[in-house]
Amino acid sequence: MAESVGTRNATQAPPCTVVIFGATGDLTARLLMPAIYNLSRTGLLSQNFALVGLGRTQQSDDAFRQSQTDAMKRFVASGDHGGTPNPLDEKAWDFIASRTSYMSGDLADAATYQELSKKLDQISAKNGTKGNVLFYLAVAAQMFGPIIDQLGAAGLAEEKDGYWRRVIIEKPFGTDLDSAKALNTRVLKVLNENQVYRMDHFLGKETVQNIMALRFANGIFEPLWNRDHIDHVQITVAETVSVEHRAAFYEQTGAMRDMVPNHVFQLVSLTAMEPPNSFDPDAVRTEKSKALQAIEPFDDDALRRNVVRGQYAGGTVRGEAVPAYRNAEGVAPDSMTETFVAMRLNIDTWRWAGVPFYLRTGKSMGRRTTQIAIQFKGAPLALFRDTAVDNISPNVLVLQIQPDEGVSLQFSAKRPGPEIHLGGVKMDFRYKDYFNAAPATGYETLVYDCMVGDPTLFQRADSVEAGWSVVQPIFDMWKNDRSAPLEFYPAGSAGPEGSDQMLWRSGRAWRSLD
Numbered sequence: 001m002a003e004s005v006g007t008r009n010a011t012q013a014p015p016c017t018v019v020i021f022g023a024t025g026d027l028t029a030r031l032l033m034p035a036i037y038n039l040s041r042t043g044l045l046s047q048n049f050a051l052v053g054l055g056r057t058q059q060s061d062d063a064f065r066q067s068q069t070d071a072m073k074r075f076v077a078s079g080d081h082g083g084t085p086n087p088l089d090e091k092a093w094d095f096i097a098s099r100t101s102y103m104s105g106d107l108a109d110a111a112t113y114q115e116l117s118k119k120l121d122q123i124s125a126k127n128g129t130k131g132n133v134l135f136y137l138a139v140a141a142q143m144f145g146p147i148i149d150q151l152g153a154a155g156l157a158e159e160k161d162g163y164w165r166r167v168i169i170e171k172p173f174g175t176d177l178d179s180a181k182a183l184n185t186r187v188l189k190v191l192n193e194n195q196v197y198r199m200d201h202f203l204g205k206e207t208v209q210n211i212m213a214l215r216f217a218n219g220i221f222e223p224l225w226n227r228d229h230i231d232h233v234q235i236t237v238a239e240t241v242s243v244e245h246r247a248a249f250y251e252q253t254g255a256m257r258d259m260v261p262n263h264v265f266q267l268v269s270l271t272a273m274e275p276p277n278s279f280d281p282d283a284v285r286t287e288k289s290k291a292l293q294a295i296e297p298f299d300d301d302a303l304r305r306n307v308v309r310g311q312y313a314g315g316t317v318r319g320e321a322v323p324a325y326r327n328a329e330g331v332a333p334d335s336m337t338e339t340f341v342a343m344r345l346n347i348d349t350w351r352w353a354g355v356p357f358y359l360r361t362g363k364s365m366g367r368r369t370t371q372i373a374i375q376f377k378g379a380p381l382a383l384f385r386d387t388a389v390d391n392i393s394p395n396v397l398v399l400q401i402q403p404d405e406g407v408s409l410q411f412s413a414k415r416p417g418p419e420i421h422l423g424g425v426k427m428d429f430r431y432k433d434y435f436n437a438a439p440a441t442g443y444e445t446l447v448y449d450c451m452v453g454d455p456t457l458f459q460r461a462d463s464v465e466a467g468w469s470v471v472q473p474i475f476d477m478w479k480n481d482r483s484a485p486l487e488f489y490p491a492g493s494a495g496p497e498g499s500d501q502m503l504w505r506s507g508r509a510w511r512s513l514d
């Protein structure tokens with residue numbers, strides 16, 4: 001079994017310089033540098049590679065390299081890269097460190113970009129990076145527009161003489177439909193769509209990518225994947241973490257903006273999309289967008305019946321007492337921010353008409369689990385009419401995204417014995433039993449894909465806007481109707497009662513989080 005870091009082929013990335021805006025931040029040290037290190041460890045970086053960290057802090061190249069080396073040691077020692085703790089691979093890290101420099105500057109000042117331009121020319125001449133540059137915006141969202149304007153003004157976004165310029169933009173891409181549209185317009189004034197890589201880190205997860213493999217590389221699932229056989233779909237993204245030290249961000253954001261139009265909708269679109277004509281990036285992204293565009297818009301009735309928002313009250317999560325959200329530091333005592341949201345979507349296509357998609361996501365819930373459960377329609381009961389069988393558990397295909405990554409199929413089997421009694425059993429596939437995957441943060445694939453110019457796993461402008469369009473009526477309702485309910489749920493539970501009732505109304509129930 002070959003070791004892999006999640007990149008789909010093992011050819012080396014082309015020469016390039018990676019410029020990280022926000023180089024002294026948490027994201028860089030915790031995810032980005034470790035991903036680049038993992039690419040180096042597995043030989044996927046070009047020998048002609050260079051990295052420039054850009055930040056406001058004044059410091060020397062050496063000081064920046066040292067801080068990143070310290071962070072990297074903590075990272076590999078902690079096993080946070082997804083594997084067992086192991087020592088730093090000095091050779092792989094030195095390769096990066098020796099090609100890393102730092103530049104301080106005001107990101108809103110044109111002079112910074114003039115200096116960066118000169119620096120990139122020097123690096124290209126020295127390191128043979130051929131003028132290719134990947135700009136990574138690991139900065140606060142309000143800086144995305146200004147940085148891209150400045151890249152354009154300084155000529156840094158221009159592709160000529162055979163070299164490429166690409167920009168990875170982190171989440172959040174807008175805070176609602178209008179702001180996302182405005183940002184797309186601003187970005188696309190400077191860059192062509194094929195230079196823009198809008199990040200959703202869920203797409204870096206192996207198990208999320210596996211949804212397409214499961215559906216389209218196997219003959220047995222697709223014939224069942226429709227309204228004739230599927231009763232409903234449940235998508236759960238439950239987290240045990242509370243708001244912790246992120247109150248300032250979370251108060252402005254809430255569970256809906258933070259998770260739904262981006263991460264949760266990735267899962268919806270990959271589950272609901274039609275098979276693409278090919279694995280060409282645009283063929284795939286077009287089908288994903290179409291799935292989101294087919295979501296039935298929420299009207300007043302659907303807003304009342306099919307959307308539930310919740311906020312955690314005090315409780316216990318994994319044995320630890322968790323204070324109510326409203327008592328967390330930095331949270332307003334009468335905060336209406338939702339830490340949980342559940343909704344029912346209808347997807348208006350021939351494949352999905354009449355098949356509800358139920359979604360829920362929340363913080364401080366009883367268990368951390370991200371899963372897609374496809375619940376199939378029941379079998380005809382005739383065969384068991386005169387037996388003791390009164391209840392047949394449904395067939396459920398569960399794509400377990402994290403943790404315990406895998407796929408399981410639940411079905412009924414006869415219990416041994418003279419009478420017909422059925423029991424629910426499971427066929428279980430666990431990734432770790434089959435594949436010897438190397439430790440990875442999930443960012444490796446995405447950074448590598450950008451280097452090789454494959455945008456399949458990045459969001460196109462239309463799908464970002466399609467996602468915001470679906471949830472915009474919900475934001476409008478919460479803003480305009482102060483009486484729109486906010487339900488409380490004990491920390492450590494599966495969410496508020498209204499979320500259960502939404503399914504009970506149609507004779508269904510959420511799967512247990514355990």
Ligand code: BG6
Nearest residue numbers: 171201239241258259263370402
């Ligand atoms: C982030 C959200 O985008 O995704 C966080 O801002 C959330 O609130 C996180 O916890 C979840 O990602 P993961 O990879 O930990 O499941």
